[in-house]
Every structure is written in C-alpha cells, then in structure tokens.
Amino acid sequence: xxxxxxxxxxxxxxxxxxxxxxxxxxxxxxxxxxxxxxxxxxxxxxxxxxxxxxxxxxxxxxxxxxxxxxxxxxxxxxxxxxxxxxxxxxxxxxxxxxxxxxxxxxxxxxxxxxxxxxxxxxxxxxxxxxxxxxxxxxxxxxxxxxxxxxxxxxxxxxxxxxxxxxxxxxxxxxxxxxxxxxxx
Amino acid sequence: xxxxxxxxxxxxxxxxxxxxxxxxxxxxxxxxxxxxxxxxxxxxxxxxxxxxxxxxxxxxxxxxxxxxxxxxxxxxxxxxxxxxxxxxxxxxxxxxxxxxxxxxxxxxxxxxxxxxxxxxxxxxxxxxxxxxxxxxxxxxxxxxxxxxxxxxxxxxxxxxxxxxxxxxxxxxxxxxxxxxxxxxxxxxxxxxxxxxxxx
Numbered sequence: 001x002x003x004x005x006x007x008x009x010x011x012x013x014x015x016x017x018x019x020x021x022x023x024x025x026x027x028x029x030x031x032x033x034x035x036x037x038x039x040x041x042x043x044x045x046x047x048x049x050x051x052x053x054x055x056x057x058x059x060x061x062x063x064x065x066x067x068x069x070x071x072x073x074x075x076x077x078x079x080x081x082x083x084x085x086x087x088x089x090x091x092x093x094x095x096x097x098x099x100x101x102x103x104x105x106x107x108x109x110x111x112x113x114x115x116x117x118x119x120x121x122x123x124x125x126x127x128x129x130x131x132x133x134x135x136x137x138x139x140x141x142x143x144x145x146x147x148x149x150x151x152x153x154x155x156x157x158x159x160x161x162x163x164x165x166x167x168x169x170x171x172x173x174x175x176x177x178x179x180x181x182x183x184x
Numbered sequence: 185x186x187x188x189x190x191x192x193x194x195x196x197x198x199x200x201x202x203x204x205x206x207x208x209x210x211x212x213x214x215x216x217x218x219x220x221x222x223x224x225x226x227x228x229x230x231x232x233x234x235x236x237x238x239x240x241x242x243x244x245x246x247x248x249x250x251x252x253x254x255x256x257x258x259x260x261x262x263x264x265x266x267x268x269x270x271x272x273x274x275x276x277x278x279x280x281x282x283x284x285x286x287x288x289x290x291x292x293x294x295x296x297x298x299x300x301x302x303x304x305x306x307x308x309x310x311x312x313x314x315x316x317x318x319x320x321x322x323x324x325x326x327x328x329x330x331x332x333x334x335x336x337x338x339x340x341x342x343x344x345x346x347x348x349x350x351x352x353x354x355x356x357x358x359x360x361x362x363x364x365x366x367x368x369x370x371x372x373x374x375x376x377x378x379x380x381x382x383x
Contacts, residue, residue, distance in 0.1 A: 012361035043368035043375045050317055051336035057225050059217045059235060067213065067239055071246055 004030075008037070015045050194258035202249050209249075212258070213242055219338065220266050226333050227270040228277075229322050237273060241266045260347045263334070267348065271326055313374065320370040328363035335360050 007030045013019050014027050031038050194215070200208035217238060225234035244265050245252075252261055321329060330349060334340045335356075342360075346353045368375065 008365075009358065009361055012357060012364055015364075040365070040368060043372065044364045046375050047364055047367045047371065048336050050313075051332065052339070054222075054226070054314060054317065054337060056218070056222055057231065057234075059221050059238065063217060063235065063239070064210070064213060067242055070239060070243055074243060074247070 004034075011037075011041055011044055015041065015048060195254055198249065198252055198258050199254070202252070209246060212245070212262075216259070216262055217242075220262065223263070223333055223338055224266055224270045226318065226321060226337055227267070227329060228273050229318060233273060234270075237266065237269045240269055256347055257344075260344065263348045264350075267330055271330075274326060316371060316374055317367075320367050323370060324363055324366060328359050328366065331356055331359040332363040332367070336364075 007027060010019060010023065010027055014024065019027060031041065192211075194212065197208040197212050201212070220238050220241060221234055224237045225231055228234055228237065241262065245262060252258065321332070324332065331345055334345045334348065335342070340348070342353055342356050345356045349356070
C-alpha cells in the first residue's frame with residue numbers, strides 16, 4: 001500500500017475529526033496537492049450529512065398492540081408445543097407401563113396371598129383326637145378373625161363337664177393306640 | 185442520532201424485566217422501537233419488512249431476556265439482534281431482483297427514477313434524493329452497509345459499532361471509510377448537482 005492509499009484510508013478520520021494535529025496537517029498538505037482528493041473529501045462530507053439528515057420513520061400506531069398479541073400467541077403456542085411434546089416423550093409411556101404393571105401384579109398375586117391368609121381346618125390323623133363334628137367345627141375356625149374371637153370368646157360353649165369328656169376320650173384313644181402297637 | 189439521557193438506564197430496565205416486570209419491557213420497547221426501525225428500514229429498504237423484523241427483535245428480547253448479561257450495553261445487544269435479523273432477511277431476498285422506490289418515501293406517490301445520463305443540474309425533489317441515496321445504500325455490500333448505517337444514520341461511536349458487530353475497531357473505521365468512498369462515487373452526479381446549485 002503506497003502513501004496515497006494510506007492517506008485515503010484516513011479520509012473518514014479526517015472528516016470525523018479523529019486525526020491527531022500532526023496527522024491532520026499532513027493530510028491537509030496532501031489535499032492541497034491533490035484536487036481530486038479534495039472533491040472526494042467534500043462529497044464524503046456531504047454524504048455523511050445527507051445520511052445524518054435522512055427522514056426519520058416511526059413505527060405504526062398499533063405496533064405495541066401487535067407485539068403484545070404476538071407475545072400472547074407465543075405463550076399459547078409454546079404451551080401447546082410443550083404438551084404435545086410431553087405426550088411424545090418417553091416419560092409418559094414409561095409411567096403408563098409402570099402403572100399397568102403394578103395393577104396387573106396386584107390382581108395376579110393378591111388372590112394367592114389371600115389364600116395363604118386363610119386358616120384351614122387341621123387334617124385328620126390317627127393321632128388326632130376324635131372330636132365330634134360339632135366340636136371339630138368349633139375347634140377349626142374358618143378365618144383369622146374368628147380364631148382370634150374364639151380365643152377371647154370361645155365358640156365352644158362348654159363347661160367343665162365337656163372338658164372332662166374330651167379328656168376321657170383322649171385317654172381312650174391313647175389306650176387304643178398302645179394296645180394296637182403292642183399287638184404288632 | 186443522539187440518545188436522550190434517561191433517568192432509568194436501559195440496564196436497570198432489563199434487570200427489572202428479568203425479574204418479571206413487564207412494564208420495564210414496555211418502556212424498553214417504546215424507547216427503542218423507532219430508532220431500530222430507522223436502522224432496519226434503511227438496511228432492508230422495505231417498511232413492512234422492517235417493522236416485522238423489529239417485532240421479531242423484541243419477541244426475541246422477551247423470550248431470551250435471561251441471556252442478557254450486563255457485560256455489554258443493552259443497546260449493543262438489541263442492535264445485534266436486529267442487525268442479524270436484517271441480514272437474514274437480505275439473504276432470504278437475494279433472489280428477488282426488484283425494489284420499489286415508493287417504499288423509500290412516506291407518501292403514496294410512485295416515483296420513476298430519472299435517467300442517470302440526464303443533466304445533473306436539474307433540481308431534484310427531496311424525496312427523489314432520498315430514493316437515490318437509499319438505492320446507493322442498497323448497492324453496498326452488507327458489511328459496509330451496516331457500519332455506514334450505524335455510524336452516519338444512527339450516530340453510534342466507532343467503539344460501540346465494534347461491540348455491536350463484534351469486529352475490531354480498525355475494521356470498523358476501514359469499512360466506514362470504504363463505504364463512504366463507494367457512496368460518494370455512486371452519488372457523484374447527485375452531489376455535483378448540489379454543489380453547483382449551492383455555488
């Protein structure tokens with residue numbers, strides 16, 4: 001880049017008054033020697049002034065109203081986009097699957113556990129006392145609640161005589177078992 | 185164009201807006217809508233498009249308010265958004281080959297641009313002159329156009345332009361100089377007519 005090019009680079013600085021005093025004097029000396037550059041500088045000043053004085057435009061009267069409307073629309077569109085995206089997201093199907101799994105598990109496993117809770121009547125064996133049907137019923141409550149109730153309020157409405165009868169029957173059974181084993 | 189001194193600075197307003205004060209946002213809109221329109225209108229050359237761009241600028245300010253940090257001035261931020269949108273619009277319209285002179289004037293008349301070979305000594309209407317200047321601005325490459333508009337139309341200092349455009353200060357000065365040289369070359373006929381008229 002030669003000296004004239006460097007000086008041409010300073011045209012705007014000269015017009016804007018940004019040159020140092022020494023650089024300004026050097027530039028003005030250059031201008032005196034180049035009339036074409038003087039014309040260029042003068043036209044650049046006119047251009048700058050014309051641009052600075054261009055008519056100012058103003059926004060339309062409903063500018064802010066339209067802006068507020070767009071902001072409101074933007075908010076509703078954003079929520080719609082959020083909800084549609086939410087349903088397409090992996091979280092909702094995963095949560096749905098988890099809920100279905102819990103429900104299915106509940107209905108599958110619950111009947112078995114309720115069966116485990118029930119208290120069945122003890123099996124009859126040769127060593128078990130040979131109670132009468134009524135006593136068996138009384139001795140084998142069908143539910144836990146009934147068993148708990150029998151502890152507090154025995155279903156067997158017996159007195160000491162009934163208990164004595166039971167003891168006698170038990171002794172007879174034991175005796176029978178001993179006789180049969182000694183016979184073998 | 186000198187910005188008027190305000191009691192409440194732009195930075196205070198945007199801080200309030202970030203905390204949910206919508207009136208602060210409205211104040212910023214009223215403060216900047218016209219000057220931004222002047223900048224973008226001269227950039228894209230179309231009044232309707234320019235207003236749409238300014239609307240989009242403020243929408244982005246509204247949506248992205250939390251992205252503003254007080255490292256730079258608010259004017260730097262908002263002019264950056266507006267300038268980027270204007271450049272995007274120009275790139276989008278690159279295929280268009282026409283423009284209307286009527287877009288550059290405020291009244292409803294249509295104008296025919298006189299033949300450039302005609303006598304430059306004839307008097308030109310202020311609106312016609314404005315149309316010629318706008319046509320010359322439109323011919324500038326975007327990188328020269330933006331610095332010329334920010335410097336000579338909006339009145340920003342070189343340092344502010346450097347921050348808005350994120351380019352070195354020396355580059356700003358160089359582009360302003362080359363932009364002005366290009367404009368005075370394109371508008372020589374117009375300016376010579378004024379020179380003779382004034383003399």
